[in-house]
Every structure is written in C-alpha cells, then in structure tokens.
Amino acid sequence: MRGAVLGAAVMVLAGAGVWLAAGDGRGGYVPDLARGAAIYAEACASCHGADLEGEPDWRMRGPDGRLPAPPHDETGHTWHHADRVLLDITMRGTAAVVGRGYQSNMPGFGETYSEAELRDVLEWIKTQWPERERAHQAQVTAQDETGR
Known part of the structure; x- marks a missing residue:
C-alpha cells in the first residue's frame, strides 16, 4: 500500500514538473499553439x-x-x-x-x-x-x- 501511495505521489509530482517546465515561468502559463x-x-x-x-x-x-x-x-x-x-x-x-x-x-x-x-x-x-x-x-x- 505504501509503495502505491509513493508511486502515485511521484507520478503527480512528475506531472507537475512537466506542466511547470512547459510553461514560461509566469504563473504556470502553458501556450496553446x-x-x-x-x-x-x-x-x-x-x-x-x-x-x-x-x-x-x-x-x-x-x-x-x-x-x-x-x-x-x-x-x-x-x-x-x-x-x-x-x-x-x-x-x-x-x-x-x-x-x-x-x-x-x-x-x-x-x-x-x-x-x-x-x-x-x-x-x-x-x-x-x-x-x-x-x-x-x-x-x-x-x-x-x-x-x-
């Protein structure tokens, strides 16, 4: 159970990192090309x-x-x-x-x-x-x- 929770937390944080990296550093803006x-x-x-x-x-x-x-x-x-x-x-x-x-x-x-x-x-x-x-x-x- 603890491994599943840790895995889910890693996925959420990884997803947040991708979202922030895709933005331009100004409030999380991600362009819709x-x-x-x-x-x-x-x-x-x-x-x-x-x-x-x-x-x-x-x-x-x-x-x-x-x-x-x-x-x-x-x-x-x-x-x-x-x-x-x-x-x-x-x-x-x-x-x-x-x-x-x-x-x-x-x-x-x-x-x-x-x-x-x-x-x-x-x-x-x-x-x-x-x-x-x-x-x-x-x-x-x-x-x-x-x-x-």
Whole structure:
C-alpha cells in the first residue's frame, strides 16, 4: 500500500514538473499553439501573410505615410523585441505603444482576444522561426525581464 501511495505521489509530482517546465515561468502559463495558429490565421494573416511573410515593400511607407505590415518570419524584426513589447503591441496596437503621434494600421486586439490568447499567437509565431532567431529573442526577453 505504501509503495502505491509513493508511486502515485511521484507520478503527480512528475506531472507537475512537466506542466511547470512547459510553461514560461509566469504563473504556470502553458501556450496553446493550436489556438495561437488559429487566431493568427483569423486575425493576423490578412496583413502579415499566411506564411508570416508580411506585405510587399514593408520597409517603404505607403501614400498614407504608414509602413505596411512587416513579416513575422526571420526576415522581419519581430524577433528583435521582448515578449513584453510584442504583447503590448498586439494588445494595444503599434500607435498606442510607440506614441508621439506615430500612425499605424496595426490595431490592438486586447478587446477581441484575451491576453492568454494573444500570448498563444506570439508563442506560435516563435515556433516558426529558426533556432538562431528564437535564441536571440529569448535572450532579449530575459534581459528585458531582468532590467538589463
């Protein structure tokens, strides 16, 4: 009997360790990548591309003075930003985050999707990057979180 109880306790603790290891260290959050991919297809792909390729000439301002939607693949600059910044832009929109009269077509999605849903989108995007970009972005995020 004692062995069965000990075995069950080990299984529970092992399962908890897997759950915590899968999270990002912030309250046990575990990304739902399928949900992130679905939301990306629904809300982001029309501007940023089904393959994260962005709009053509995304570095050149259009007639309205605004920049086209950038790619979210390794050719863009998404991976240069910390998670906190990416989530803030996704929730509030680029103009709200940049301020100083900056104009952008990127809306905020914080009233349409929950923070967890938008984090899922960002986590899914990261899975599409090569290892070098994922590692760089993780380092930028870690530095941002520690204030360095």
